[in-house]
Amino acid sequence: MNWIDANSTDGVGFIQNVASNNPFPSSPFDITTISINEVFNPLVGLNSTLLNDLSLSFKYGKTRAVNLNISSYQITELLKNDFTFGTGYRFDNFNKVLKIRKTGGANFNNELKVDASITYNKMLSLIRKIEDSFTQAISGDSQTTVKFSADYNMSKMITLQAYFDRQISNPLVSSTAYPLTKSNFGISVRINIAR
Numbered sequence: 001m002n003w004i005d006a007n008s009t010d011g012v013g014f015i016q017n018v019a020s021n022n023p024f025p026s027s028p029f030d031i032t033t034i035s036i037n038e039v040f041n042p043l044v045g046l047n048s049t050l051l052n053d054l055s056l057s058f059k060y061g062k063t064r065a066v067n068l069n070i071s072s073y074q075i076t077e078l079l080k081n082d083f084t085f086g087t088g089y090r091f092d093n094f095n096k097v098l099k100i101r102k103t104g105g106a107n108f109n110n111e112l113k114v115d116a117s118i119t120y121n122k123m124l125s126l127i128r129k130i131e132d133s134f135t136q137a138i139s140g141d142s143q144t145t146v147k148f149s150a151d152y153n154m155s156k157m158i159t160l161q162a163y164f165d166r167q168i169s170n171p172l173v174s175s176t177a178y179p180l181t182k183s184n185f186g187i188s189v190r191i192n193i194a195r
Contacts, residue, residue, distance in 0.1 A: 034068040057086040057117070075128040086117035094152060112152045119145040124172060140172035159190040 014023040041061040049055045063080040091097065094112035124140035149163040164185040171177035 032069070032071050034070070036064075036066045038062075038064040053090040053092070055086075055088040055090075055115075057084070059084040059086075073130040075130065077126045077128065078123070079126070080121070080123045082119060082121040084117055084119040086115065088113065088115040090114075108153075108156060110153055112150060114148075114150045116148045117146075119143075119147075121145070122172075137173050139177075141177060142170050142172060144168045157192050159192070161188045161190065162186075163188070 017023070039062075041063070042059040043062045044058070044060040046058045047055070048057070059082075061080075061082045061084075063078070065078040067076045068074075069076070091112040091114075093110055095101070095110040121143040122140075123142075125138050126135055127138050128135045144167070146166045147164070149161060152160045154160060165183065167180075167182045169177075169180045169182075171179065
């Protein structure tokens, strides 16, 4: 490296031009990429449980990532926004609704907790060419996710869960992806052996 310190307090020195042998101001640091990341997850969030055991939730998240490539004079920007609405309800002593014998002991609540949520997520990736003053979307999609779950406490150790998830994805740039729908459902048994 042919950088020479000019003994200045701002750290600027000079480098000798190979073609003309003339010195010109330069920095000792070779910075090729600058990145800025902003993540607010959530930016706004609200969780509440009402007196009748109904729960409501709302969440708004925002993400932005900017990358400046100095050698190619390009800025790549990723933008992401997501909204989530959720609700739930807790049924105390659900064994009475099922008309079955109480399990788990005298002080145990055979409760059923039902939760549902819907999420909308939009992501877009842009490339900005500084010299051409040109901006182009290179990728992006919007996703809608619906989730439903029901948890039933059979005892202090055993919890039954039924769940259903559905994700619908639509591309914003049609040349990069295709519409896609995924579903996931099932029943699980959780056993807690910790005291």
